[in-house]
Amino acid sequence: MAPVARWPVVRWTAAGVLLLLLLAFPLVFTQPHPRHVVITIFLFAMLAQAWNLLAGYCGQISLGHAVFFGAGAYTSTLLGKYFDLSPWIGMAVGAVVAVAVSQLIGYPVFRLRGHYFAIATIAVGEIVNTLMINWDWAGGARGLFVPIKRPDSFVNLQFHQSKQSYYYIALGLLLLAFWITRKVEVSRMGYYLRAIREDQDAAASLGIPVAAYKQRAMALSAALTALGGSFYAQYILFIDPDSVFPTALSILICLVAVLGGIGTLWGPLIGAAILIPLGEWTRIYFGGTGKAVDLLIYGALIMLVSVIQPGGIMALAQRGRRRTG
Amino acid sequence: MTAEVLVQGLVSGLLMGFVYALIAAGLSLIFGLMEIVNFAHGEFLMGAMFATFWAWALLKLDPLVSLPLTVLLLALFGLLVYHGLIRWILGAPMLAQIFATFGLAIFLRAAAQALWGADFRLVKGPLVDGRISLAGIFIGLPQLVASVGALCAFGLLYWFIRKTETGLALQATSQDRQAAMLMGIDTQRMFALGWAIGAACVGAAGALLAMFFYIFPDVGATFALLAYVAVALGGFGNVPATLLAGVIVGIVEVLGGLLIAPALKYAVVFSLYLVVVLWRPQGLLGRF
Numbered sequence: 155m156a157p158v159a160r161w162p163v164v165r166w167t168a169a170g171v172l173l174l175l176l177l178a179f180p181l182v183f184t185q186p187h188p189r190h191v192v193i194t195i196f197l198f199a200m201l202a203q204a205w206n207l208l209a210g211y212c213g214q215i216s217l218g219h220a221v222f223f224g225a226g227a228y229t230s231t232l233l234g235k236y237f238d239l240s241p242w243i244g245m246a247v248g249a250v251v252a253v254a255v256s257q258l259i260g261y262p263v264f265r266l267r268g269h270y271f272a273i274a275t276i277a278v279g280e281i282v283n284t285l286m287i288n289w290d291w292a293g294g295a296r297g298l299f300v301p302i303k304r305p306d307s308f309v310n311l312q313f314h315q316s317k318q319s320y321y322y323i324a325l326g327l328l329l330l331a332f333w334i335t336r337k338v339e340v341s342r343m344g345y346y347l348r349a350i351r352e353d354q355d356a357a358a359s360l361g362i363p364v365a366a367y368k369q370r371a372m373a374l375s376a377a378l379t380a381l382g383g384s385f386y387a388q389y390i391l392f393i394d395p396d397s398v399f400p401t402a403l404s405i406l407i408c409l410v411a412v413l414g415g416i417g418t419l420w421g422p423l424i425g426a427a428i429l430i431p432l433g434e435w436t437r438i439y440f441g442g443t444g445k446a447v448d449l450l451i452y453g454a455l456i457m458l459v460s461v462i463q464p465g466g467i468m469a470l471a472q473r474g475r476r477r478t479g
Numbered sequence: 480m481t482a483e484v485l486v487q488g489l490v491s492g493l494l495m496g497f498v499y500a501l502i503a504a505g506l507s508l509i510f511g512l513m514e515i516v517n518f519a520h521g522e523f524l525m526g527a528m529f530a531t532f533w534a535w536a537l538l539k540l541d542p543l544v545s546l547p548l549t550v551l552l553l554a555l556f557g558l559l560v561y562h563g564l565i566r567w568i569l570g571a572p573m574l575a576q577i578f579a580t581f582g583l584a585i586f587l588r589a590a591a592q593a594l595w596g597a598d599f600r601l602v603k604g605p606l607v608d609g610r611i612s613l614a615g616i617f618i619g620l621p622q623l624v625a626s627v628g629a630l631c632a633f634g635l636l637y638w639f640i641r642k643t644e645t646g647l648a649l650q651a652t653s654q655d656r657q658a659a660m661l662m663g664i665d666t667q668r669m670f671a672l673g674w675a676i677g678a679a680c681v682g683a684a685g686a687l688l689a690m691f692f693y694i695f696p697d698v699g700a701t702f703a704l705l706a707y708v709a710v711a712l713g714g715f716g717n718v719p720a721t722l723l724a725g726v727i728v729g730i731v732e733v734l735g736g737l738l739i740a741p742a743l744k745y746a747v748v749f750s751l752y753l754v755v756v757l758w759r760p761q762g763l764l765g766r767f
Binding site: 209215262263265266268269270272273274276277278280281284285287288401405408409412416446447448449450452453454455456457458459460461464 | 510514516564567568571572573574575576577578579581582583584585586587588589590592593696700704707708711715740742743745746749750752753756757760
């Protein structure tokens with residue numbers, strides 16, 4: 155079976171079948187809960203894919219991506235609240251804001267390497283979180299309600315009757331993230347990023363503008379993450395610093411990508427498809443007790459993956475395939 | 480603001496600074512030995528605080544009485560973590576190292592919440608309680624005892640690293656692993672020892688903090704972040720310098736709260752990390 159999987163035709167057919175199944179899912183499952191789980195999977199797969207662009211391909215382990223998620227969520231909500239702008243415009247502006255913020259953060263922080271960089275991104279995330287809690291115009295610690303618009307419409311990006319439209323929009327965002335990652339993967343930029351990941355000094359010595367490409371990867375990653383943030387705000391209809399800016403969210407995004415396999419196109423989706431339902435199920439079976447069983451399992455899983463196969467499930471699958479093939 | 484308030488703030492900052500320094504010392508020691516940042520350091524602290532709490536709640540042991548037990552417990556836990564987790568990722572990519580200790584942090588925090596719930600707990604009526612007043616400056620006695628205790632523990636650590644043969648072997652390992660091996664030092668043993676000592680430092684800090692600080696599963700997060708700032712200030716791996724760094728962090732925290740806004744004090748401290756690693760990545764006392 156191993157050589158078959160390498161045929162491009164078979165691969166694309168498999169991807170096509172998967173896409174058809176995903177498109178048909180809400181037609182079969184009409185209850186809100188299964189749809190909600192899959193929407194959350196899409197959202198986190200997309201966020202993890204965005205993180206993957208920077209961390210997986212370029213090797214810059216950011217532990218502060220919630221900053222961009224929050225930037226998207228807050229920009230679209232504030233523009234809707236104070237200027238009555240459509241969330242779609244808010245989403246676009248949110249992405250621009252996130253890119254601007256990412257370049258501001260990146261300029262100093264990309265001079266750091268390894269652990270220094272990772273801790274610096276946590277520090278930035280905590281600083282932004284603290285500032286948002288104290289910014290009264292933006293709701294402060296109380297948070298913001300997204301203004302409710304009736305009736306349901308695509309323009310307002312609000313659907314109160316059924317989750318079906320949210321489902322397709324989330325799927326659209328996921329496809330966008332996949333398409334961009336794929337484009338980057340096979341482009342000159344993709345090779346540059348991987349070269350930077352493998353050996354930054356060697357890459358620089360070959361004439362790759364290291365700083366500029368790190369910034370570009372960061373910008374792409376931030377913009378995608380912000381789109382996810384705006385979608386989240388429109389989906390949940392309430393945001394506060396604790397739900398869109400916490401370091402815990404940054405970490406969860408990383409966990410999804412790391413579990414699936416970073417630096418691979420499919421890793422984030424696989425990671426999300428495992429972690430998100432796991433979290434939902436443990437919350438159902440141990441739910442309401444505040445026992446944090448989902449986090450207990452996440453933590454154990456991540457330790458296991460780090461020790462056994464740092465490349466995640468994708469690397470495990472490839473290793474298995476090489477053995478059989 | 481009067482000068483009195485400022486002096487009061489500086490004194491409290493100084494007292495907390497010694498405790499921060501002790502937490503940071505363990506982190507710095509481990510990093511210096513094997514270039515691994517223990518992202519579960521705050522959770523070690525949380526564990527030590529809970530150990531102290533349960534010793535008080537179940538066995539009626541005062542935090543100061545149970546302190547040696549807590550230190551021993553944490554040292555054993557450090558060994559367990561080294562042999563159960565860290566040893567397997569020594570040669571792994573940095574990403575695996577970051578996420579191994581991160582996974583441990585999440586696991587420990589969730590375990591504390593699953594076992595004991597998310598409630599805030601407090602050791603009521605510790606042996607040392609109340610406050611004293613010196614020339615108009617109020618000092619909480621538990622805080623005073625905690626900082627003196629932290630200073631003593633730090634002194635002990637310093638003596639161990641600088642004056643004992645094992646301590647010198649630790650230093651040698653952290654300076655040049657290969658050379659230390661050639662000199663006949665069992666570096667694996669040194670790594671394990673580093674984790675035991677690093678965890679023991681946090682154990683002492685946790686026991687001391689438990690005298691006056693609330694105890695809950697997330698308590699370690701803030702302390703760990705402050706410890707990263709202190710480690711960066713002192714220079715990663717430079718254990719003695721973390722004493723000065725911890726004091727600076729404590730004072731900056733208080734001054735940030737007093738001069739800018741209490742709600743923003745941590746933002747000020749974390750900005751300090753960015754400033755330090757960007758303009759003086761070797762730390763205040765470090766030489767490259």
